[in-house]
Amino acid sequence: MAQAxxxxxxxDRDTAVTRxxxxxxxxxxxxxxxxxRALNGGYTLATAGxxxxxxxxxxxxFSITAHYLTPAAPGPAGIRTETVRTGRTVSTGxxxxxxxxxxxxxxERLRVVATYGDLDDLTDEVRTSAKPPAIAPREECFRSSDAPGDIFADSTLLQRLDVRMDPATCGWAVxxxxxxxxxxxxxxxxxxxDPDPLSLLLAVDALPPAAFELGVTGWTPTVELTVHVRARPxxxxLRVSIATRNLAGGFLEEDAEVWDSADRLVAQSRQLARAPRPKDLAAGARPS
Known part of the structure; x- marks a missing residue:
């Protein structure tokens, strides 16, 4: 099949908007x-973006924050935007x-506040201590089709993606x-x-929740998601790593990094998500 x-x-077609x-x-x-149960939050954010x-x-x-108010569903949607401030290098809306x-x-499904600029105008200067994540070669990683049973049943998102999980972080699946x-x-x-800035908004929210590797599985809806786009990929x-350090009070954070094929950190994100509740686990709820 020819590459899109x-x-x-x-x-592009499924995030298209008409003025x-x-x-x-x-x-x-x-x-x-x-x-x-709902459309992926990264997908709906990319549409609003x-x-x-x-x-x-x-x-x-450059920076985009979404608060998820109700689960989005397939079908028509409207997007109302407001320009808050326009400057020479960035604008906010x-x-x-x-x-x-x-x-x-x-x-209302989600409310977004964002600052936009032109990534091509950024300087080439990089001073960082960040390093690309250690991930097994793609041919040694697991596809979603390798997961046992129906753990990813009804998740049409996975048919749109080529996600290959590092075996070192797949213990939850077995x-x-x-x-x-x-x-x-x-x-x-x-x-x-190929990736672009808008698809990075999807990439940060496309892997299974990091809480799965804590032994907590089930419906994990996003409450708030902030993405910083650092460079045009x-x-x-892309290589994506996510981690959570604190599950408490029924909520958890997820920090994500996205690295491109040139070993550049092109996006970072943090989201607050609701941890699976006992009634979700009892009902056999599957991944968010």
Missing amino acids: SLGDSEF RTPGTYTAVLSPGWSII RALSRALPHPDP TAALVQYAQDGTEV GRPSGAGEMRGWFGLADGR APGP
């Missing part, structure tokens, strides 16, 4: 990006992604979690489309 190109791929009036856009959220890239004078997200209940009531609270893997889109697969 930037701007002409399933991800209706100044600052307002419509989209059709695809069922192909679902995780059990695309609307902001159209509304603001700068093309690329907000976006609200809404859908409608059967009775016509508007339901009932032997490491207790380290870490996940590492290779990330790409299944149609071969080079072509080729």
Whole structure:
């Protein structure tokens, strides 16, 4: 199969937005990006992020924060944007992604605040102590199809992605979690489309929750997600590592790093998620 190109791929089509009036856009959220009960949060954030890239004078997200209010569902959606401030190098805006209940009531799915700029205008200076994560070669990593039983059943998202998990962080899949609270893997889109800044918003939320390696599995919905995009990624697969250090009070954090094929740290994120609840586990809920 020929490799999909930037701007002409399933991800581009399924995050497309249409301008209706100044600052307002419509989209059709695809069922192909679902995780059990709802659409993936990285996918919906990328859709709202695309609307902001159209509304603001700068093309690329530098920092983008989403608060997830209700689970998004496949179907029509509206996105209202507001330009808060425009400067020479960055601009700031907000976006609200809404859908409608059967009775016509508007339901807000997520609220976004973001600062945009132009990644091509950044300097080449790098001073960092960060290092790429140690991940087994792609050919030695596990695909989702290697998971036992129906652990990923009903997750159409996985058909859109080429995610290969490091065996060192897959103990949870066979009932032997490491207790380290870490996940590492290779990330790409299944149609071969190279990464860009908007797909990084998906990459930070595409691996199984790090809590699985703590031995806690089940529905793990995102409450808030902040992504910092640090550079335009080079072509080729990405390496993603996520970790949680503190599960307490029914919530946990996840810190993620995304590295490109040129060994550059291209995105960082932190999200707050709700830990699986006992009733979710008793019902046999599967991954978020």
